[in-house]
Amino acid sequence: MAGPQFEVPTLTEYTEVPKIREGAMSHLKSFVAAETSQSYLGYPHQLPADWKERALDRMGQVLEKFRSVRVFMDACVHCGACTDKCHYFLGTADPNNMPVARQELMRKVYRRYFTLPGKIAPWLVGAEDLTEETLGKWYNYYHQCSECRRCSVYCPYGIDTAEITMAGREILNYVGIGQKYSSEILVKVQKIGNNLGLPGPALEDTLAGLEEDIEADTGVPVKMPLNVKGAEILLVTPSADFFSEPHVESLIGYAKVFHAAGVSWTLSTHASEAGNFGLFNGNYETMRNVAMRIRDAALELGVKRIIVGECGHAWRVAYAYWNTLTGIGWGGDDPFAKQLRDQLDMRYPQPMHICEYTWDLIEKGALKFDKSLNDDRVITFHDSCNVARGSRMGDEPGGQFTIPRNIIRAVANHYQDMAAETIGEGTFCCGGGGGMLTDDLIEARVKGALPRMNAYNNVVRSDGVNFLALICAICKAQFTKVLPYYGFDRNSVGGVHQLVSTAIKLD
Amino acid sequence: MTSLTVFYTTLFYFATLVLIGGVAYRIYEYSRTPAPLKIPTTPAPTSNAGVVVRMAREVVLFESLFKSNKWIWIFGWLFHVGLAVVLLRHVRYFQEPAWFWVEFIQPFGKYASFIMVAGLAGLWARRFLVDRVRYISTPSDHLMLALLVAIGLSGMMMTFVSHTDIVALKAFMLGLMTFDFQPMPADGVLMVHLGLVALLMIIFPISKLLHAPGIFFSPTRNQADNPREQRHLAPWAAALERNKS
Ligand code: HEM
Ligand code: HEM
Ligand code: SF4
Ligand code: SF4
Numbered sequence: 001m002a003g004p005q006f007e008v009p010t011l012t013e014y015t016e017v018p019k020i021r022e023g024a025m026s027h028l029k030s031f032v033a034a035e036t037s038q039s040y041l042g043y044p045h046q047l048p049a050d051w052k053e054r055a056l057d058r059m060g061q062v063l064e065k066f067r068s069v070r071v072f073m074d075a076c077v078h079c080g081a082c083t084d085k086c087h088y089f090l091g092t093a094d095p096n097n098m099p100v101a102r103q104e105l106m107r108k109v110y111r112r113y114f115t116l117p118g119k120i121a122p123w124l125v126g127a128e129d130l131t132e133e134t135l136g137k138w139y140n141y142y143h144q145c146s147e148c149r150r151c152s153v154y155c156p157y158g159i160d161t162a163e164i165t166m167a168g169r170e171i172l173n174y175v176g177i178g179q180k181y182s183s184e185i186l187v188k189v190q191k192i193g194n195n196l197g198l199p200g201p202a203l204e205d206t207l208a209g210l211e212e213d214i215e216a217d218t219g220v221p222v223k224m225p226l227n228v229k230g231a232e233i234l235l236v237t238p239s240a241d242f243f244s245e246p247h248v249e250s251l252i253g254y255a256k257v258f259h260a261a262g263v264s265w266t267l268s269t270h271a272s273e274a275g276n277f278g279l280f281n282g283n284y285e286t287m288r289n290v291a292m293r294i295r296d297a298a299l300e301l302g303v304k305r306i307i308v309g310e311c312g313h314a315w316r317v318a319y320a321y322w323n324t325l326t327g328i329g330w331g332g333d334d335p336f337a338k339q340l341r342d343q344l345d346m347r348y349p350q351p352m353h354i355c356e357y358t359w360d361l362i363e364k365g366a367l368k369f370d371k372s373l374n375d376d377r378v379i380t381f382h383d384s385c386n387v388a389r390g391s392r393m394g395d396e397p398g399g400q401f402t403i404p405r406n407i408i409r410a411v412a413n414h415y416q417d418m419a420a421e422t423i424g425e426g427t428f429c430c431g432g433g434g435g436m437l438t439d440d441l442i443e444a445r446v447k448g449a450l451p452r453m454n455a456y457n458n459v460v461r462s463d464g465v466n467f468l469a470l471i472c473a474i475c476k477a478q479f480t481k482v483l484p485y486y487g488f489d490r491n492s493v494g495g496v497h498q499l500v501s502t503a504i505k506l507d
Numbered sequence: 508m509t510s511l512t513v514f515y516t517t518l519f520y521f522a523t524l525v526l527i528g529g530v531a532y533r534i535y536e537y538s539r540t541p542a543p544l545k546i547p548t549t550p551a552p553t554s555n556a557g558v559v560v561r562m563a564r565e566v567v568l569f570e571s572l573f574k575s576n577k578w579i580w581i582f583g584w585l586f587h588v589g590l591a592v593v594l595l596r597h598v599r600y601f602q603e604p605a606w607f608w609v610e611f612i613q614p615f616g617k618y619a620s621f622i623m624v625a626g627l628a629g630l631w632a633r634r635f636l637v638d639r640v641r642y643i644s645t646p647s648d649h650l651m652l653a654l655l656v657a658i659g660l661s662g663m664m665m666t667f668v669s670h671t672d673i674v675a676l677k678a679f680m681l682g683l684m685t686f687d688f689q690p691m692p693a694d695g696v697l698m699v700h701l702g703l704v705a706l707l708m709i710i711f712p713i714s715k716l717l718h719a720p721g722i723f724f725s726p727t728r729n730q731a732d733n734p735r736e737q738r739h740l741a742p743w744a745a746a747l748e749r750n751k752s
Contacts, residue, residue, distance in 0.1 A: 020638050065743060067542040068726045074533070075721030078648050079583065080633065080640035081575040095642045104643065116713050117647070125714075126645035149727075152548045154575035156565065156583075157718055158727035160546065284543060284744065320545045320734045324744070332738030336748050349735045389548055392732055397550035425550060426574075 006443045008485045009091055013458065015451040017084040018093035025094040030143045031440045033178035037187045041286065044176035051175040052130055056113055058174040059106075059167075063114065065284075068163040073110045075157045076100060082151040082159070087428050088144050091447035096141045099151035099161040105137055106164055139177055142168040144444045147280060147434035148385035153425050165434070166282025173281060181438035185277050189290055194239035194273035203272055206242050214252055220506040222259045224251075224267065229301050231266035232345075233258070235354075236274045236294055236318070237309025238473035246494040247476055250310050253497030256504050257358050260367050265307075271297035274314035275473065279321075280435035288325045291317065295326040295340060304345040307352050310495050312384035312472035313433065318351045319391040355471060356393045358500060359403045362410050368505040374412035377467040379499065380459050381405055381417070382452065382479075383427035384472035398424075404471055404496050411503040416463040422455035432478030445478060446485050453486045460488070468493050508688060512679075515691040515701060519683055522708040529712025530720060537724040541741035551732035558731050565728060582629030589623025592616050593662070600673075600680045617666050624659040627652055651714065654707060661700040671697045 038045040048054060063070045082099040084090065089097040096102060104126070111118030111127035118127030128134065147162035172178065188197040198206075207224040214222045225231065235258075241251040258265045271294045278287025298306055306328060308318045323329025327337035329350050344350050361367045381404060393399040401424050408415055422428050431448030459465040468483075470476050470493065479493045508516075552558050564570040569587075572580045596616040599605040631652045634644045665671045675692040682689035691698075710716070723729065740748075 017639075020642055064540060065543065065741075067537060067540040067724060068546060070540045071537055071721050071724045071726075074715070074717040075725065077715045077718050078640075078643050078645070079572070079579055079630075080637065080643060081572055081579050083639035083643065085575070095639065098639060098643070100643050117710075123646070124650075125647045149548060152727050154571055156569055156572040156575075157722045158548055158565075158571065158725045160548065160727050163546070285747070288747070323734050323738050324544060324740055327738065329735045329738060331736055332740075334738075334745075334748075337738055351735075390546070392549055392551075395553075397553060397732060400549070425548075 006446075008446055009450045011454055011457045011486060013454070015090050015454045017090065020095040021093040022095055025088075025092045025097065025144060025444065026137075026140060028144065028441065028443055029140055030436075030438065031180040032139075033180045033183035037180075037183040038173070038176065038178050040187045040190075041173070041178070041183060043173045043178055045178070046176045047132070048176060051135075055130060055135070055171050055175050058171045059109070060114070062167045062170065062282075063110075066163070066167065068160065069167050072103065072157075072159045072163060073107055073114075076103060076107070076159055079156065082155050082161075085151045085154045086145075086161075087148075087150070087431060087451045088146075088444060088448045091431070091450035092144075092444070094144075096137070097144055099155075099159075102141055102145055102161050103159065103164045105134070105141060106168055109134060135172065135175065135177060138168050139172055142172065143179055143436065143441065144448075145434060146385070146429045146431065146436050146448070148429035149389040150385065150426065150429065153389060162434070163282075166280065169280070169435075170282040173283070179435060181440070182277050182280055182435040186281070186286060186290070189273050189275070189277070189293075193270050193293065195275050195277070196239045196242075198239055198242060198272065200269040203242060203267075203269055207267070210248070210252065210255075214255070218506055220259070222252075222255050222506070224255050225265060226267050227269055227301070228264070228266035231264045231301060231303055233263055233265035233305045233307055234271070234298055234301060234303040235265055235267055235307050235309060236271050236297075236314075236351075237267070237354075238275050238311040238314055239273045240473040240477060241309055242272070244473075244477065246480070246491075246498060247310075247473055249498035249501060250495030251497075253495065253499075253501030253504075254309060254354055256501055256506060257354075257361065257367065257497070260504060260506060261361055266301060266303070268297040268301060270300070274308050274311050274318065276314060276317045277435060279313055279317050287317070287321070291322055291325040294322065295328060298328070299340060299343070302343065304343070305348055305352065306344070306350055307354055307357055309354050310471040310473065310497060312386040312474060314473075315353055315471075316386035316390035319353070322351060353393050355403050355407060355496060358497070359394075359407050362407065369411050369503040370505055371411060371413050371503055373503045374499055375414070377412060377499070378414040378416065378463060378465045379408055379412055379467045379469050380415070380456065380465045381408060381423075381469045381496075382430065382456075382475060383423050384470065384475050385427060385429045385433060387471060388425055388427045404469075407496055408469055408499060411499050416459050416465055418455040418459050422451065428452040428455065430472075430475040430478040431482065433472075433474050437474050437477055442481075446482055449478070449482045449486075453482075453488075456488070457486070466492050467499075469496050469499060470494070471496050509690060509693075511693055511698075512688065512691040515679075515698075516683060516688055518702070518705045522705040526708040526711050533712055533717055534720050537720070541743065542726040542730070543741035543744050545730055545732075545734040545739050546726050547730040547732050548727040549732055551730070553732050555731050558729055562723065562729060565722060578633065579630070582626045582633070584626070585622050586626025586630065589619045589621075589626055592619035593623055593659075600677050601684065603677070603681060620659055620663050620666065624656060624663070627656050627659065631656070647714070651716075654703060658700060658703045658707065661696055661703065664696045665700065669696060
């Protein structure tokens with residue numbers, strides 16, 4: 001790693017709200033997508049001559065199709081309550097990273113072309129023409145938002161800047177300005193089946209290797225089945241679980257849980273990715289196409305249950321959107337939904353999170369642990385934004401906070417929460433979500449991690465915490481990369497099921 | 508009819524038409540635009556009854572704002588509560604006889620105007636003092652506060668300093684409602700008060716005052732968290748299903 005080209009913020013006890021510094025992050029642009037991936041996704045790859053009409057046309061369509069965007073464009077009163085809620089603002093002091101200002105980038109254009117006062121008196125209401133410069137700012141600041149929804153918790157009208165960011169990226173894509181990282185991933189997942197572009201045979205090899213490792217380690221033949229027709233459970237997990245560290249440790253954990261429960265389960269090559277970057281770009285059709293792979297795999301393999309591995313945005317898409325997009329879930333009476341519904345086991349929620357599954361088994365007493373095996377770890381848990389604010393686990397609101405913690409407490413002796421205002425619904429994003437997990441955005445990633453790092457630093461100092469437990473593939477990759485910038489050991493990051501894996505007793 | 512009466516009569520019909528027509532159109536627009544995906548900010552209630560409670564807490568207590576920023580909350584909440592009491596007190600201009608409770612709140616209700624204006628002053632001060640809020644404030648934000656303060660102060664002038672002829676005003680207002688036109692009292696302060704109120708009514712449907720109807724349509728607040736139990740499908744998304752699958 002070459003030394004950073006920017007100043008890493010210093011850790012403080014509380015994250016202070018900085019004085020604004022205009023333009024502090026205006027230099028940071030993510031790499032722009034090239035022709036191959038853009039044309040696969042049906043977008044141009046450079047600004048067409050009629051870009052302005054296209055952009056406004058798309059904006060009009062978004063306003064027609066998404067109530068969120070329509071209402072949010074009108075409702076903001078500029079009260080300022082959200083201005084100090086975004087981790088990117090707290091870490092960079094760039095005023096355009098204040099949620100309301102980020103929205104305002106689009107709202108200025110909305111006012112100018114879609115509202116009466118903006119048409120007749122733009123200066124009065126802060127309306128502005130759409131220019132290439134505007135698009136530049138959009139590109140810049142809509143890729144300094146991890147769509148974490150923290151702002152939405154604190155806005156009196158629940159205005160969710162993530163929805164605006166998604167709309168902004170969609171409009172940008174429409175005029176040929178796509179982000180390389182997300183654009184290429186969306187091609188890989190649709191062509192190959194996962195975001196990493198790991199082909200079927202490679203996946204098979206990896207899984208066989210892991211089986212050997214586990215057996216060498218524990219003496220128990222824990223299996224990692226792939227494409228098994230008639231298995232009871234289909235596990236859909238982020239592809240990083242197959243070979244990134246520390247992700248793979250959690251995959252081993254899931255396999256051990258399934259082994260201990262004695263159920264038949266399988267992975268699928270076609271659905272070898274839980275992640276769905278369609279969410280990040282705000283294109284319903286793309287998100288649906290990516291999600292359809294799961295439905296297709298479930299139908300083809302004839303599984304009874306679908307379980308999702310540790311991944312934040314993937315769980316949001318699975319929990320909140322799969323039923324809508326693909327009919328995975330209950331309550332649909334149309335033929336499309338029925339086709340799958342009749343196959344799935346109606347005693348369970350569909351889909352289910354791996355933490356819900358494991359916790360269920362723990363509550364039933366079906367799993368045995370030796371908690372002392374985790375005794376070298378003092379653990380804290382980071383609530384991932386999409387799980388915290390965009391989904392749920394279990395039957396009660398807030399189960400997404402209690403269930404992972406319950407699991408940790410069941411498998412380990414030393415646990416300590418971070419400060420209350422930095423976890424739960426108010427959790428700070430890791431800084432790398434929402435399509436920002438790319439090296440060209442490292443400056444925003446490092447700076448955006450500041451509030452989380454401050455909270456983590458406090459428990460490291462006061463309670464000797466040395467393990468940051470996560471249930472998100474992006475969080476895992478982001479923290480592994482960013483912790484060293486703040487002087488922490490990159491190996492102190494891991495999954496909740498890594499802890500399960502350490503302590504579980506197999507026979 | 509004097510030209511003054513003609514002017515204010517026309518103005519109020521126009522303003523009422525714009526207010527009601529405009530807000531109705533906006534509500535129609537919001538309700539017609541589908542929310543294709545389930546996006547409640549979680550933890551969220553899992554039932555519709557729970558959603559009603561959540562919404563009530565937002566509208567009555569400004570709960571999210573309370574979590575967010577105590578200064579904005581205290582000023583904002585005082586302003587709105589003051590405004591609500593002031594408006595309830597105003598009901599008597601449009602009724603003969605007025606409801607019992609409208610009469611009941613008259614004597615102490617008039618002090619709500621102080622709370623309302625103080626709240627507005629606090630909110631306005633933030634627009635100058637807090638650098639982040641200064642950055643996001645547009646001229647229209649300042650003018651909106653100026654307008655409300657001016658309405659408040661002109662009203663308070665009449666209540667506490669130079670009383671206006673309430674009987675004549677009431678006759679004028681009731682006349683507007685029954686199409687039995689009565690003269691508009693020629694009192695300068697009242698003319699200012701009513702002129703500004705009419706302006707407020709006219710800009711309501713094209714300004715940020717749409718936050719009032721808007722909050723009820725905010726999908727992050729008005730959706731129940733039950734996506735696994737119920738299939739949620741927008742009409743345009745369902746059409747996609749028929750075409751492709
Ligand atoms: C359903 C009814 C309403 C609700 C729930 C509501 C809620 C809110 C909230 C939460 C705020 C942000 C905090 C603040 O700045 O006070 C706000 C701001 C504001 N509200 Fe309302 N409001 C409602 C009706 C109204 C009405 C009828 C008016 C005016 C006639 C109004 C005028 C304003 C103004 C001008 C602001 C911005 C204050 C500023 O500039 O800081 N509201 N409202
Ligand atoms: C057609 C509508 C309105 C009419 C006819 C009207 C008329 C009046 C009158 C006659 C008074 C003096 C009361 C007295 O002497 O006891 C008054 C006071 C006042 N008005 Fe209005 N007004 C109207 C709308 C509004 C609106 C929309 C607001 C707020 C945004 C407002 C705010 C006030 C305030 C703060 C006072 C002083 C406190 C009080 O008497 O309650 N008025 N108004
Ligand atoms: S969604 Fe998250 S990253 Fe985006 S503006 Fe809101 S707080 Fe910031
Ligand atoms: S909290 Fe909501 S209403 Fe207030 S400025 Fe932010 S987005 Fe606008």
